[in-house]
Amino acid sequence: MIVCVTGKIGTGKSTVSKFFESKGFKYIDADKVGHVALELLSGEIEKEFGTCDRKKLGQIVFSDPEKLKKLEKIVHPLMRNIIEKEIQNSQCKVVLEAAILRRLCIRCDMIITVTAPEGSMIERLKERYTSDRVKQVLSMQEDIIEEGIVIENNGDIDKLYKTLEKIYESFINK
Numbered sequence: 001m002i003v004c005v006t007g008k009i010g011t012g013k014s015t016v017s018k019f020f021e022s023k024g025f026k027y028i029d030a031d032k033v034g035h036v037a038l039e040l041l042s043g044e045i046e047k048e049f050g051t052c053d054r055k056k057l058g059q060i061v062f063s064d065p066e067k068l069k070k071l072e073k074i075v076h077p078l079m080r081n082i083i084e085k086e087i088q089n090s091q092c093k094v095v096l097e098a099a100i101l102r103r104l105c106i107r108c109d110m111i112i113t114v115t116a117p118e119g120s121m122i123e124r125l126k127e128r129y130t131s132d133r134v135k136q137v138l139s140m141q142e143d144i145i146e147e148g149i150v151i152e153n154n155g156d157i158d159k160l161y162k163t164l165e166k167i168y169e170s171f172i173n174k
Helices: 013-022 030-040 042-049 054-061 065-089 118-125 131-139 157-172
Strands: 002-007 026-029 094-097 110-115 149-152
Touching: 002 013, 013 026, 013 094, 013 110, 013 157, 026 030, 026 065, 030 042, 030 054, 030 065, 030 094, 042 054, 042 065, 054 065, 065 094, 110 157, 118 131, 149 157
Parallel strands: 002 094, 002 110, 026 094, 110 149
Antiparallel strands: none
């Protein structure tokens, strides 16, 4: 079984994914796979963008949708390949955390979309990003839509875990 957890930046996808990891699922983080792909493709990326530094690259691509598409065209095929191999090699259930699930076109048995109010997302990310940066990234995530089971993460961790436990018992551990 492959459970895919998606949602916009700062919604709590990692918290949801780690819940499933605690239930014995192999946890695959698409962001970490993306970092590996960037490293493996650094020559091509540096040739195209003048840098392969993730921070500088983020500034370039999150300010220009066409450059983001160009980067995704380079990186996504390798990311998809790595993720699919990890899934194939897994001896257990898998939870895949991927904000860009739709862009990667990964097959899932169950999709969970995590949502949160924008103010909560900005608050969760304030130590890593400015609110303007979060809003910039959110503007590039308009294709991340609510699909599958939708969970609103309003910050009440107990409520979130109770919801996840119900989903686990109803759909997975039956």
